[in-house]
Amino acid sequence: MVQIGLNIIWAYGSISSFQLNKLYKPFGAIDVNMKNSSSGIQKGHAFVKFKSQEEAYIAQQKTNGTNIGDITITVEVQEYQTILVKRSLTNDKQNLTSNRKLSTANSQLNTESKQTVISSTQRKSKGFIPKQIGYTSKSYLQQSSSMNLFDETPQYEDFEIVKKLFGGAMGKTFVVRHKPSGLLYVMKRVDYLDEKDKKMADDEIAQMKLLSSKYTVRLIWTFIKKPDMHVITEYCSRGDLRKLMKELQTLPEAERIERVWEIFAQIVLALSFMHSRKVIHRDIKPENIFIMKDGSARLGDFGLSKIINENDYYAKAAGTKFYFAPEVFMQQKMYYETDIYALGIVIFECLTGIHPFLAQNEEETINNIKNGIFAQLPNWVPTEMKKTIMKMISVV
Incomplete structure (x- = not known):
């Protein structure tokens, strides 16, 4: 049986099982396993078990960076060791290779990270399931630890609008400043x-809670001020990938290749994580990939995302036509592979600045997609990258 839980880590001091039980019981925790007892400057480590994935994800979102006394805890969602052992026995060599860690976005992407892309983007591959999820960056930890996450949820009056943003599958979106902390967030x-609007909003919020990872835009708060639901997420200060594409075209070819490898690998990991949670994004495009201050990429806008249940293997067509795979036009159905196809188009655009299937008008562009007629990548694109992208956008 799969056991989901939270890894709790702290850098110094002593935290008891009683304190952790008191903190996590309201979220549905069923057991606390103290890995070691800390004192002085030694690290502390505990594992908190939960009945369901959803309970663990919500608890991680609410408690990561929380202070117990004067001790700050770091919280990661992790599947229990028994399932990890099972996976290690059943995964093939390719999936094991694809599970390697990425280097940071500011360093050169190494060979292992390139292999992550190559082995994870085969359109008929199931991809890999990351062992650890719920990663929280240092900057996010600093923001979280500066706020008491058990205080009352902020009100609309706690924010001031800085500017309006455009795009998104639903709602009006703004950059806002949280007055008590001075930090910038995005408010949707x-x-x-009506019930239809409520369901759409509730579904997107549930998706964001489920899909929290290093490579997705994170949910911070939600609250209602009638007639609107207000969704507060982290702020990606460098905008979306469409904006960055223009900058990429000005870089020397070698530098552009390395930068695109980094973006490529990070979004592959985001999609692999989503698909492991049985979710199809359905609207992969540059406008839904966001760039953080440090240059790292985050996948966002889950308004059209769809959970695939055990009886289904596809979702109804939704999203942006120019990023549809041929089978979407033919069958009006979307699969996990549909997301991979769209990402192939996005990466082609990052390298060249043009859509691979672009024609004189929409009808001709769609016909190119259906028939697999696309432009060729320049000769300066490395062979391994070129082959990978061509496999992603080829008719299957």
């Missing part, structure tokens, strides 16, 4: 009156 205002 979503209609929350």
